[in-house]
Amino acid sequence: MIARRAFLALAAASIATTALAQTRDPLADRFGGPFSLTAHDGRRVTDQDFRGRFMLIYFGYTRCPDVCPVDLFTMGEALKLLGKLAEKVQPLFITVDPERDTPDIIGDYAQSFHPRLLALTGSNAEVEAAVRAYKVHRVKYTPANDPANYGVDHSSLTYLMGPDGKFRTLAPHNTTPERMAEILRPYLERG
Amino acid sequence: MLKYLLGAALLGAMLPAPANAQSARVQVKGELVDTWCSVTGIMFAAGTAHHLCAVWCAVGGIPVSIKDADGNYYMILRIAEDDESASNPRFVKIMSHEVTVDGELIERDGTKYLFVTQVRDDQGVVNLTHEDNGIQPFGN
Numbered sequence: 001m002i003a004r005r006a007f008l009a010l011a012a013a014s015i016a017t018t019a020l021a022q023t024r025d026p027l028a029d030r031f032g033g034p035f036s037l038t039a040h041d042g043r044r045v046t047d048q049d050f051r052g053r054f055m056l057i058y059f060g061y062t063r064c065p066d067v068c069p070v071d072l073f074t075m076g077e078a079l080k081l082l083g084k085l086a087e088k089v090q091p092l093f094i095t096v097d098p099e100r101d102t103p104d105i106i107g108d109y110a111q112s113f114h115p116r117l118l119a120l121t122g123s124n125a126e127v128e129a130a131v132r133a134y135k136v137h138r139v140k141y142t143p144a145n146d147p148a149n150y151g152v153d154h155s156s157l158t159y160l161m162g163p164d165g166k167f168r169t170l171a172p173h174n175t176t177p178e179r180m181a182e183i184l185r186p187y188l189e190r191g
Numbered sequence: 192m193l194k195y196l197l198g199a200a201l202l203g204a205m206l207p208a209p210a211n212a213q214s215a216r217v218q219v220k221g222e223l224v225d226t227w228c229s230v231t232g233i234m235f236a237a238g239t240a241h242h243l244c245a246v247w248c249a250v251g252g253i254p255v256s257i258k259d260a261d262g263n264y265y266m267i268l269r270i271a272e273d274d275e276s277a278s279n280p281r282f283v284k285i286m287s288h289e290v291t292v293d294g295e296l297i298e299r300d301g302t303k304y305l306f307v308t309q310v311r312d313d314q315g316v317v318n319l320t321h322e323d324n325g326i327q328p329f330g331n
Contacts, residue, residue, distance in 0.1 A: 026214040026297050027304070030268070067252065135269075137252050155252040169300050172254045172266060174227055183300045 031159060031167040033133030037094065037120040040107025045120065047165055054089045054168075054191060055161040056184070059136045059154055061097035062109040067156045067173060075158060076114035077177030078184065085188045088163075091117045096138045096154045098127045134159060160184060163191055213297075219305065220291040221259035222318060223282060225249055226266060229258060238287060238318025243326060245286040255282045257292065257305065265296070265305040289314040 036046045047055075058075060060068035072093065079086040093110045095101035098121045101109075106119035121127070131138050135155075142150040156173035158180070168187050171180045225248030228236035236245070249255050256264040270281055291312040297304045 024213070026295075027299065139250075153251045155254075157254065170302070170304075172226060172302070173252075174230055 025166075027169075028166045031134050031170075032161055032165065035094075035120075035126070035130035035133060037122040037126055037130065038103055040103045040110060040119040040121075042103055045118075050090050050092075051165060052163050054163060054188060055159075055165075056089050056091045057094060057134065057159045057161065058092070059094050059096050059131065059134065059138075060156075061095050061152050061154070062101050062105055063097065063151075064154075065151075067154075071156060071158060071173055072110070072113040072117070074171075074175060074177050074180055076117065078180035079114055079116075081177060081181040082184060082188065085185065088188050088191065089184070093117055093119045094130055095119070095121045095127065096131065096136065097140075097152045098122055098124055160187060162187070214295045214306075215297075216293070217296040217305075218291060218293050218311070219257050219259060219265050219296075220289070220312075221257040221263075221265070222289050223286050224256055224258045224264075225253045225286070226256045226264060227253045229256065230264070238320035239316050240320035240324035240326060242287040242316060246283055249282045249286050255286070257290065263303065265303045267305050267307055270307040271309065285310070285313060287316045287318070289317045 032047075034047050036044065039045050056075060056079075058068075058071055060071065062068075075091055079089065079091060082089075091114055093106065093113075095106055101119075101121050103119075103121060106121055110117040110119035120130075122130075128138075130136075136157075137153065137155045139153045140150055141153065158171040158175070160168040160170070160183075162168045169183060171183055175183070222237065223245070224236060224241075225245045227248055228241060228244060254266050256266045258264055267282070273281070290310050292305070292307045293309050293311055295306040295308065297306070
């Protein structure tokens with residue numbers, strides 16, 4: 001009888017240890033946080049509007065000459081590969097160049113990559129708050145001979161946030177659509 | 192009693208592994224590279240030949256990694272106490288250098304993420320590849 005109790009106690013401890021390990025994700029609080037922005041259809045949205053769904057977030061800008069088109073194409077193709085599972089995901093494109101990326105401009109741009117990709121912009125302060133929450137590198141550089149044609153250096157990570165708004169995982173630049181789908185699939189199946 | 196203890200241990204081992212592995216303190220030595228060029232193998236992505244390109248990539252937001260002697264990539268998400276950016280401008284000054292760093296390693300979905308607490312040693316650029324490969328991306 002004592003041995004049986006010991007067995008049950010150990011089994012319970014083992015389950016508890018596993019559950020505890022699952023809740024202590026060392027990355028969970030390192031990325032993400034509140035944002036309040038304007039969607040390309042004119043709606044005001046906050047991070048709270050997406051609770052209960054995964055958010056797949058990319059920061060970039062429509063005049064980006066190289067990195068953004070590649071990463072957004074990857075995101076769009078990965079979502080297609082995920083089929084029905086992709087319905088659990090709200091893909092988001094947050095501009096790092098709110099000065100030029102007005103709602104009408106970012107909407108057309110984003111939807112050329114995926115019909116459900118929601119593009120978000122706002123005031124510089126609103127974008128900066130989102131940038132800081134996600135620890136995004138954002139530096140504007142202005143050519144001396146052509147100030148209007150400035151560029152914005154920015155991070156190239158794609159963030160998966162869970163239905164609770166907490167960070168789940170990253171996909172670095174140069175991830176293929178197949179690999180991104182492979183990374184996302186287990187999270188979407190579990191969540 | 193022993194068989195029950197073994198049974199409990201076996202049960203613990205059979206439970207699903209935690210979805211998210213815990214972090215570990217590590218020391219990593221290798222070259223600071225941009226992952227775009229280095230993973231794809233473009234621009235002779237090593238040493239002096241690639242230094243200029245590596246700086247551009249780091250400035251432009253391409254993730255910076257340490258590539259160790261075994262070819263493992265450790266993608267850096269933070270250096271020291273900087274909590275502002277996952278793509279820290281401090282890297283720009285030491286791109287292509289061979290460094291030894293202390294940090295916190297977290298593995299997620301096949302990628303090794305590193306939170307660097309300190310750069311313990313910096314040997315500068317030791318991989319002299321420019322004589323054979325020119326200065327990328329412009330060539331000789």
